[in-house]
Amino acid sequence: SQQGEEDPQALSIQEGENATMNCSYKTSINNLQWYRQNSGRGLVHLILIRSNEREKHSGRLRVTLDTSKKSSSLLITASRAADTASYFCATDQTSGSRLTFGEGTQLTVNP
């Protein structure tokens, strides 16, 4: 099974609301990344958080990491219709040598 699993699989909200997506993983990691994929496009890197960090911000994005629970969350504040996309977490396992991507959360922001 995937190292990273996103939850929920799909999320639909209204413009202006906050969107929270979660990622759980199974083994120890060095870092965790979040990517966005718009329909028909490639993945775009959003943010990287290292295992010794607990929270990171970038614009309207806030990422948290709880290594004791092996989970991360991505919060998008004041969402816009343009945030509609799939969001993937990717983990760098301490025992591995590659990024492992989760299955993604499909976010729909309704105008």
Added chain:
Amino acid sequence: DAGVIQSPRHEVTEMGQEVTLRCKPISGHDYLFWYRQTMMRGLELLIYFNNNVPIDDSGMPEDRFSAKMPNASFSTLKIQPSEPRDSAVYFCASSGTGVTDTQYFGPGTRLTVL
């Protein structure tokens, strides 16, 4: 920089035909990755190169798939012969800092094998 460039963007072919996908990584990036994305299996790493050398090809599904990187600015992924189950979106990505650091993805090639 133009980012990672892939061609063609769409490919429709018949079963048994040879398919060649092309990628130009971001200039100066030492790592190049080929991924396949399907609804059933998500995003799978097929192979990656470091300084033009294949490092890990454990994700290549079978001998029908091959990848080359003859120089730092060009890579190909070839499927011969193609089968309907190869239908997917194939992404190329590059990284300048490491295999597990930030990756920059191309727009992908949507392959349909009839």
